[in-house]
Amino acid sequence: MHDTIPAAEIMVTDVVTAPPDASATRAATLMRDEGVSSVVVCGGRDDEPVGIVTEGDFATQLCERTDLGHLTLESVMSEPLETITEETSIVDTVAALKAAEVEHLPVVDPDSGGLVGIVTTTELSYYVPHLVHRGRVGGIDLEDGPRRRQVRTDTQYERDDWEFEYRGEDESTVSVGDFARFSKVLSDEDVEAFAEVSGDTNRLHLDDAYARETRFGERIVHGVLANGLISAALARLPGLTIYLSQESSFHAPLSIGDRVTAACEISEDLGGEKYRIETVVTDEDDTVVLEGDAVVLIDEIPAVPATGEESATAE
Template identity: 75%
Template sequence: MHDTIPVDEIMVEDVVTAPPDATATDAATLLRDEGVSSVLVARDGEPVGIVTEGDFATQLCERQDLGHVELSAVMSTPLTTVESTASIVDAVELLRSSDIEHLPVVDGGDDNSELVGIITTTELTYYVPHLAHAPSRLEAAPTHRQVRTDTKYERDDWEFEYRSADESTISAGDIARFSKPITDDDVEAFADVTGDTNRLHLEDAYAAETRFGKRIVHGVLANGLISAALARLPGLTIYLSQESSFRAPLSIGDRATAVCEIVEDLGRSKYRVETVVLDGDDTTVLEGSAVVLIDDLPAMATHEGDAAATGSPD
């Protein structure tokens, strides 16, 4: 639905502008008097740059004589713009990819564009809050919580459960479950980090022509949830081996759950683990087995856990 709403339906039409030879003082006065957060710099009606409240904060840190400096020297350029006929989804993606919060709206091509409005994250928040506020460059990722001694941080949309007669030790029959949503950002980040940029995972049109009919999560990314579950077993988990068979594709946006059951104590702190990853409908995505070595946590982690439990900083 949102990709059918054009930008010109929600843009602000009364754009505050100033010429390139106006001073920073002129622009600051416009910001104050007009109650806006940006001034478009336009030459003969064509937008060539922008000055925002953030730009003023940055420039004030670097210049002592900012007031008399011309806008051409401090404006952000080249200017990222969006066509008035583009969808608001396109606008969100432009804001994200360009790491900006103000997007001038134009009619016409690059060589003959006319400024007709401006759209910001504020307008997008009103109309499409779940798009404008999705985890992206526009805002911080989900909050990290440091609640365990064996992991650096946790997130609110991650879930972990450990079923054991004694949660401080490991024995056959123990089960660990780790669950998280696999987002589009996860898939793109995994592709970039590993170099696995198979278009099946990254391009909708391409994936639509495959047997899957849509983009799917990398199989190895799904397999990584097993590592996440094992990392939260009592002690310091060290992978020794992993065998996996892929049974079904995992859809992007689905919530995946890794289930790891300790099935055998191999001695010398080694354990055999049966592993399964399920999608949101409890369909088995992959299954296999692993062998892990469980060492004691480093003394530093144990000390930090004791301090957290007592509320002591030392």
């Protein structure tokens, strides 16, 4: 399916650019003010893109130089520039990113060579989260080596095979438009543990022979367990999230062993620290398993330091 999705559908069209003779300070200021991680350098024939400067480039340059302010972008930009066209598929885009060992690919018009957009690993993760989380697109590895373990101050712990993301204005407050996502594989062990804890030992979830004779043809994950991933995503919002209500519509069964992604977006500020959240859970084929909305209360995080000793006591 992803072989047919073109870069035109996921690219950012509002690209931040600067000429080759602009200063490095100007590029850094643009990144800060526009909230972007790269500036495309344009100055070729018909103002075509000729290079790119990223946050990583600045970090590298600062390791080698004490002052970047007097330098032009032409002297610090990455070149030759790797580009793709609007028709390049997502799979080929990921292949190009890996081959060039970059995270930003300007998109150019195949006829004029003019800049029309940019695709980064961020855009790919928004549109094909389950592929990026698994680290593969079309059989191509996105990562080499162990994953980095992220830890938030408002969760007790994280596991290396869990993936999460929060997008908002900052890490201390929430507002309409903020987005959180959580992804993990719901394994056979998870299903069996949930059955034991909840008491829902329906054979549809636990007995292969029995499940094969049902309309599903196989064992499936408990619907409430899939719904529970929404709670996990909400826990990645800043603050202490307290459930007030949840409405969900189930659209498809969830196979055991699938990587499941729960996404939550704040859609309405109800006042009094209450918010309405749009929620959706998808399987690893991007099929919507369930969707709905929740109402939550978000308190400030208690000002109690979380030490290893306290964590051990709590467990």
